[in-house]
Ligand code: ADP
């Protein structure tokens with residue numbers, strides 16, 4: 142690395158030194174070697190191109206998918222005195238920016254990927270000296286990634302036109318498969334891959350089935366007095382939750398893309414300034430906001446992928462202080478996710494399916510959550526982190542294969558058309574008018590579950606849905622999915638985690 146690197150880092154950015162893999166990445170870029178940096182959110186990706194942009198001759202072109210994010214980055218860069226500009230459809234000063242670029246008066250030029258397709262843009266790039274191509278959110282180039290953007294495919298041909306300009310691709314979220322794809326798509330050698338540590342040791346992970354969501358979220362809120370984010374799946378849900386959770390006595394706000402822009406901006410600003418606010422938001426919230434003291438992130442439903450989960454929970458505890466990430470999931474989340482997968486283009490379905498089953502493994506495990514998470518990002522973590530629900534609560538993982546078979550048999554014998562409640566009644570032998578009329582009380586599965594085993598029925602149902610052994614039809618009736626057979630034939634087993642007894646609930650109710 143050139144000797145002026147560290148002094149420039151200190152002078153321009155005011156940082157005493159590099160963090161983690163930043164030094165490796167910057168070193169490679171200054172050596173003009175093509176690089177893919179996989180670094181978790183908050184690890185300091187921007188510096189990896191901003192510092193070289195200041196040090197190298199010419200202008201660094203940064204491709205970034207979100208205009209709002211670009212403007213945040215622009216403000217941050219200008220704040221430390223970097224000569225930067227954005228070139229997007231919403232910018233009024235495009236003429237001026239182009240003139241500055243041509244005059245060599247810019248260190249950084251942020252552009253959206255769709256520019257790459259335009260011949261004009263290529264001509265523009267030819268009209269000045271380029272130092273570096275920085276491709277932010279590089280997973281967007283991969284169909285294996287969770288956020289494929291076709292425009293990103295146009296970047297490689299554009300960059301190929303400037304073979305001497307080095308390339309730096311950056312992403313926070315990429316499993317092994319996606320990484321390999323990014324390297325290939327963007328023409329970067331395998332040796333150019335730099336991955337930084339993903340562990341966030343101060344975040345305690347907890348995942349539980351949803352039962353009484355409002356109560357469960359209120360419990361999380363009461364246990365964590367600092368600011369927190371509750372992620373919900375729909376806009377309507379964010380508003381309903383914000384209203385319901387206000388009863389905890391904490392200030393609450395909703396945040397989603399459908400809100401009036403002024404209200405949305407105010408809610409975000411209030412949250413950033415607050416020390417105890419709970420914001421109920423869709424996943425759009427959090428990108429580009431820098432609030433280091435978020436104490437908890439709660440998911441009211443299943444996130445889209447492990448990548449999404451990691452990124453969203455990663456908004457907690459950026460200051461390094463203890464923080465909590467709590468996910469509440471339901472079997473219907475998996476059913477809905479599978480339905481959505483059925484609707485995407487066929488060539489993307491295998492990737493989506495793999496992503497969902499990785500998420501299922503995280504949710505289902507009775508082992509260390511952090512272990513599953515870090516393994517997903519290609520790390521080799523310890524077996525027992527000591528800071529997740531399973532490591533702390535020694536969950537009771539029980540073999541429930543027999544109960545699962547009983548459940549499947551009951552679904553089968555009643556004709557694969559009844560909902561979960563009815564099947565449960567059959568298994569427990571709860572006589573109703575319906576069961577009498579249907580003649581189901583004479584079935585061999587009638588009342589075959591009793592005693593302790595009753596407590597296993599709901600966890601077993603969730604596990605069966607999660608694995609796609611059971612599905613719901615359009616009318617809410619249960620029917621077999623592809624994984625049912627192996628269980629019935631005795632070729633697969635199923636264990637469920639029985640959550641540790643909840644003395645917590647009682648204690649808190651007493652305190653409240
Ligand atoms: P990312 O894009 O990877 O999520 P950012 O580039 O936004 O991360 O950086 C996260 C935070 O870390 C920012 O507040 C940034 O100023 C800070 N930061 C980056 N590099 C360093 C460093 N070497 N030393 C101290 N702070 C740093």
Ligand code: ZN
Pocket residue numbers: 508509510511512524525526527528529530531532533
């Ligand atoms: Zn653990």
